[in-house]
Amino acid sequence: MSILEIIVFLPLLAALAIGLGAPARFIALSASVLVLIMSLVSAIQFSTSIEGTMQMVSTRPLLEMDGFPSLSLSFGLDGISLVMLLLSAIVMLAAVLVSPKEEELERNPRLYYLSLLLIGGGALGAFCSTDLFFLYAFHELALIPTFLMIGIFGAGSDRLKTAWTITIYLGVGSLILLVGLILAVSGLGGSTFNIEELTALASESPMASQMQAWVFLLLLVGFGILVSLFPFHSWAAPAYAAAPTPVAMLHAGVLKKFGLYGIIRVALPFAPSGAEALLNVILFLLLGNIIYIGLVTIAQKSLDRMLGYSSVMHMGYIFLGLAAGNELGLSGAVLLMFGHGISIALLFAMSGWLREKYGTLDFDKLGGIGKQVPKLALIFGFAAFASAGLPGFANFAAEIEVFIGAFAGAEDGFGWIQWATIISLWGVVISAVYMLRAYRSIFMGPIPKKVEAPGDVGWNTRLPLLILLAALMAVGFVPEILNQYIRPAVMVILTAVG
Amino acid sequence: MPVYFLEIIVVTLGLLMLMVDAFAKIEDKRSIAWIGMVGLLVVFGLLFAVKWPESADGAFWQFYSANDQISLFYKGIAVITTIIVLIMAVDFRHIVVAQTADPEKGAHPQSGLGEFFALPVFACAGLMLMASANNLVSIFVSLETVTITFYILVTYLRRNVGSLEAGVKYLILGALSTGFLVYGFAWLFGITGSMQLAEIASSLADPEVNSAAALFAFALILVALAFKVGGAPFHFWIPDVYQGAPTPITAFLSVGSKAAGFIIFLRLIGPFLASDVLAEKICLVLAAIAGITLIMGNLAAMPQKNFKRLLAYSSVAHAGFLLMALASAPTKSAVGSLSPAMVVTFYLGAYLLMTLLVFLVVTTVRNSIAGEEIDSYKGLAKRSPFLAFMLIIAMASLAGIPLTAGFYGKLFVFKMAADQGNWTLLIIGLIGAASGFYYYLKIAVPVFFATSSDDGSGEEISSIPVSAPARVAMIILTVAIIAVGVNPNLIITLFS
Numbered sequence: 001m002s003i004l005e006i007i008v009f010l011p012l013l014a015a016l017a018i019g020l021g022a023p024a025r026f027i028a029l030s031a032s033v034l035v036l037i038m039s040l041v042s043a044i045q046f047s048t049s050i051e052g053t054m055q056m057v058s059t060r061p062l063l064e065m066d067g068f069p070s071l072s073l074s075f076g077l078d079g080i081s082l083v084m085l086l087l088s089a090i091v092m093l094a095a096v097l098v099s100p101k102e103e104e105l106e107r108n109p110r111l112y113y114l115s116l117l118l119i120g121g122g123a124l125g126a127f128c129s130t131d132l133f134f135l136y137a138f139h140e141l142a143l144i145p146t147f148l149m150i151g152i153f154g155a156g157s158d159r160l161k162t163a164w165t166i167t168i169y170l171g172v173g174s175l176i177l178l179v180g181l182i183l184a185v186s187g188l189g190g191s192t193f194n195i196e197e198l199t200a201l202a203s204e205s206p207m208a209s210q211m212q213a214w215v216f217l218l219l220l221v222g223f224g225i226l227v228s229l230f231p232f233h234s235w236a237a238p239a240y241a242a243a244p245t246p247v248a249m250l251h252a253g254v255l256k257k258f259g260l261y262g263i264i265r266v267a268l269p270f271a272p273s274g275a276e277a278l279l280n281v282i283l284f285l286l287l288g289n290i291i292y293i294g295l296v297t298i299a300q301k302s303l304d305r306m307l308g309y310s311s312v313m314h315m316g317y318i319f320l321g322l323a324a325g326n327e328l329g330l331s332g333a334v335l336l337m338f339g340h341g342i343s344i345a346l347l348f349a350m351s352g353w354l355r356e357k358y359g360t361l362d363f364d365k366l367g368g369i370g371k372q373v374p375k376l377a378l379i380f381g382f383a384a385f386a387s388a389g390l391p392g393f394a395n396f397a398a399e400i401e402v403f404i405g406a407f408a409g410a411e412d413g414f415g416w417i418q419w420a421t422i423i424s425l426w427g428v429v430i431s432a433v434y435m436l437r438a439y440r441s442i443f444m445g446p447i448p449k450k451v452e453a454p455g456d457v458g459w460n461t462r463l464p465l466l467i468l469l470a471a472l473m474a475v476g477f478v479p480e481i482l483n484q485y486i487r488p489a490v491m492v493i494l495t496a497v498g
Numbered sequence: 499m500p501v502y503f504l505e506i507i508v509v510t511l512g513l514l515m516l517m518v519d520a521f522a523k524i525e526d527k528r529s530i531a532w533i534g535m536v537g538l539l540v541v542f543g544l545l546f547a548v549k550w551p552e553s554a555d556g557a558f559w560q561f562y563s564a565n566d567q568i569s570l571f572y573k574g575i576a577v578i579t580t581i582i583v584l585i586m587a588v589d590f591r592h593i594v595v596a597q598t599a600d601p602e603k604g605a606h607p608q609s610g611l612g613e614f615f616a617l618p619v620f621a622c623a624g625l626m627l628m629a630s631a632n633n634l635v636s637i638f639v640s641l642e643t644v645t646i647t648f649y650i651l652v653t654y655l656r657r658n659v660g661s662l663e664a665g666v667k668y669l670i671l672g673a674l675s676t677g678f679l680v681y682g683f684a685w686l687f688g689i690t691g692s693m694q695l696a697e698i699a700s701s702l703a704d705p706e707v708n709s710a711a712a713l714f715a716f717a718l719i720l721v722a723l724a725f726k727v728g729g730a731p732f733h734f735w736i737p738d739v740y741q742g743a744p745t746p747i748t749a750f751l752s753v754g755s756k757a758a759g760f761i762i763f764l765r766l767i768g769p770f771l772a773s774d775v776l777a778e779k780i781c782l783v784l785a786a787i788a789g790i791t792l793i794m795g796n797l798a799a800m801p802q803k804n805f806k807r808l809l810a811y812s813s814v815a816h817a818g819f820l821l822m823a824l825a826s827a828p829t830k831s832a833v834g835s836l837s838p839a840m841v842v843t844f845y846l847g848a849y850l851l852m853t854l855l856v857f858l859v860v861t862t863v864r865n866s867i868a869g870e871e872i873d874s875y876k877g878l879a880k881r882s883p884f885l886a887f888m889l890i891i892a893m894a895s896l897a898g899i900p901l902t903a904g905f906y907g908k909l910f911v912f913k914m915a916a917d918q919g920n921w922t923l924l925i926i927g928l929i930g931a932a933s934g935f936y937y938y939l940k941i942a943v944p945v946f947f948a949t950s951s952d953d954g955s956g957e958e959i960s961s962i963p964v965s966a967p968a969r970v971a972m973i974i975l976t977v978a979i980i981a982v983g984v985n986p987n988l989i990i991t992l993f994s
Binding site for chain 1: 835836837840879880883887890894899900901905909910912913916917924928931932935936939942943946947984985986987990
């Protein structure tokens with residue numbers, strides 16, 4: 001077994017063990033620690049000197065049949081999937097750490113941890129797969145566990161409705177995606193599901209441009225629903241608000257990135273001229289994410305919904321990086337996927353803690369608790385700065401790359417993308433407004449009478465918060481940690497796109 | 499061992515079970531079911547030891563196809579279904595006894611149970627024969643063997659109005675569809691002058707064939723077969739019959755009868771598709787029927803409140819996906835595309851695993867929970883996490899979530915439709931699959947989300963006992979669903 005196979009199957013086997021009666025929290029915790037260690041090992045083993053090809057590849061052929069693309073269970077890493085692997089492993093560990101202990105859960109603690117491991121394991125599998133079929137299949141692993149988690153352990157009286165909304169929305173999205181993938185594979189000869197081979201085929205004998213436009217459109221909508229691209233975003237914020245904390249962390253932090261990863265890994269290389277044809281549509285939609293959703297975020301009255309919308313909003317920047325279509329923009333997008341994933345997981349972890357201790361996340365019922373929970377307030381401040389894109393955090397490095405990448409080419413005259421970049425810059429102001437406003441109304445000012453001090457965060461919660469913060473700051477100060485992996489992989493994608 | 503011994507053994511087994519019931523003085527009639535299960539397990543083993551005849555010249559082989567790997571697969575489906583139906587029937591015995599036993603003195607306390615175990619074995623023999631039928635006569639005979647057995651089994655709970663109603667509906671509509679089938683056969687014989695499928699195929703391939711007459715024959719046969727497999731608009735019997743029939747028999751109808759219906763479908767449609775004149779029109783009709791079936795099955799399943807009724811509509815919906823594969827049959831020129839026979843057979847294999855798993859859960863739960871309404875499954879996750887888990891796996895597979903067997907079935911069907919450019923059908927299929935997410939997961943709401951405090955009755959929560967054979971069968975089916983969901987070759991190698 002290769003190291004990647006172990007990384008992918010360990011959480012799934014751990015979930016099975018929990019189902020059969022092993023101690024839930026202990027098994028889940030050990031599995032996610034092991035996964036993180038092995039992900040770091042594979043990052044060390046990963047050679048940045050080999051240009052761009054998949055590394056640590058393992059392949060098990062499954063199906064060779066007339067009229068159906070050959071199918072194999074194969075895993076491999078390039079720089080982009082390595083970064084996504086690290087993101088998933090870090091957030092998964094943090095999510096398990098902030099989960100309530102078995103005895104604190106009213107019912108079904110087994111199901112809780114089992115679902116968590118399935119969601120995490122699915123994400124790991126999707127990012128490590130080099131076979132299109134399993135890339136798709138592993139992502140779908142999260143669908144039912146998410147439904148159960150929100151329905152059983154979620155917050156709020158309308159959680160059942162929210163559980164249905166996210167399940168149906170994502171289910172429909174994945175079906176549209178499936179059709180797009182089937183069309184793409186058929187259009188590229190229908191001989192294989194292997195992503196590398198398909199990419200090579202796409203640059204040697206590309207599909208007809210009209211076919212490419214259709215394929216890209218289907219993939220954009222399919223992946224776009226998963227990423228909550230405007231106007232397919234309406235499931236996201238209520239779902240994150242209703243979901244149990246670790247599920248919100250995994251979904252907003254990791255799973256959402258799968259849609260973007262799919263666009264980079266599949267949609268762009270398979271249908272480059274389709275992407276070009278739809279560029280202006282993408283620009284329009286991403287401005288919808290940044291500006292419209294940004295204003296919606298400002299209008300939110302409770303922290304969980306605000307964070308949900310802010311995570312929708314930030315997807316716009318990543319799309320801007322993708323739309324730039326150059327090395328800087330694309331690597332900035334990948335870096336931002338990492339930075340945003342970590343920072344939103346961090347924010348959701350704290351919002352979950354606040355909801356549990358104070359019983360509410362409404363801005364007008366909270367206030368001044370900075371004095372009661374100074375340590376949390378400090379970490380929250382850092383996370384808010386990161387999210388708003390201040391220097392010193394991964395998000396800043398990434399956003400700079402995205403903006404400069406997207407603005408490049410301005411000397412040859414302003415195109416749509418340069419205008420879009422300029423408008424997008426206002427998003428930074430919007431982020432600052434809602435983040436600082438949230439910070440002020442929660443941690444500053446007078447304390448409402450009803451609020452009693454629960455005591456500051458203990459080490460149980462502090463540890464995962466610090467892990468996430470450390471990752472955010474390390475990459476923020478030395479973006480090269482990840483950029484060295486990202487750059488060669490991005491170059492391969494760009495060569496394929498042409 | 500010659501292949502036709504299989505059917506002979508199964509019929510003998512059924513007769514043996516009847517004899518034991520009639521003459522041996524046994525207290526607990528469950529042993530009759532054990533005899534059946536063990537016998538069928540032996541038959542299942544024998545499937546792998548079949549010897550094909552060296553030449554297919556004898557008169558017998560004009561009725562029974564020789565050297566036909568795919569028929570063995572369908573025989574395997576019949577045998578496995580019957581074994582699991584017997585397991586369910588044993589768990590279901592209390593209800594059968596309560597609604598059939600004679601209250602008069604002197605009767606055996608379990609009178610009537612023996613035949614309930616023996617009849618499925620006869621139906622199994624009919625299904626196995628159907629898999630090998632290559633002649634209009636043998637198709638008809640085997641089909642009626644099965645159908646008549648089902649008439650009895652559906653009405654078996656004779657003190658239950660629902661069961662009687664279901665039986666009468668099934669009988670009347672079934673007889674009507676048989677009439678259509680025979681009439682169609684008569685036309686087919688009139689056009690081609692033969693009862694043998696191979697000769698019919700070569701006659702129909704003749705470009706000079708009377709296409710109007712051939713299409714009329716096809717239409718008649720299509721009506722009958724659509725009735726058997728539950729294709730709209732001939733599916734109206736399905737919800738009532740599925741709901742009223744004893745649950746093990748519903749499972750049998752849903753899997754065994756459907757699989758057998760589809761192999762006949764494949765065999766009878768083959769000759770028509772081989773004809774250049776007819777193929778295009780036939781695909782169009784099939785596409786229309788598939789589209790209506792998908793819409794009716796999926797949309798009607800959504801508002802259902804009774805779980806068995808929901809499964810009935812789900813069975814209609816799956817018939818729609820299977821018909822979609824038939825309607826997307828590649829034209830002769832298309833090289834290297836998926837064959838409808840392969841896709842349909844794989845789909846049915848996957849369908850067997852997940853449907854039998856659901857019905858095993860339903861039968862087991864029925865012993866402890868009085869109703870079959872979806873709401874009556876409230877709190878199942880608390881009373882039996884095992885059953886709840888099995889149920890959610892089966893539902894995920896029926897809904898076609900990846901990494902379960904059901905997903906590959908749908909993927910193959912969608913791939914075929916896309917290859918043939920059947921876009922309308924593909925979109926209808928997608929809408930169907932999307933609504934499947936809703937109605938299959940609906941059962942998770944009472945099972946997982948409802949707390950015991952929602953109940954209000956303050957009833958004590960007891961765990962639900964699961965009999966050992968049912969438990970073993972459920973675990974095997976679940977493992978198979980996930981294993982096939984990762985590697986579809988596990989099923990495909992069995993028939994290719």
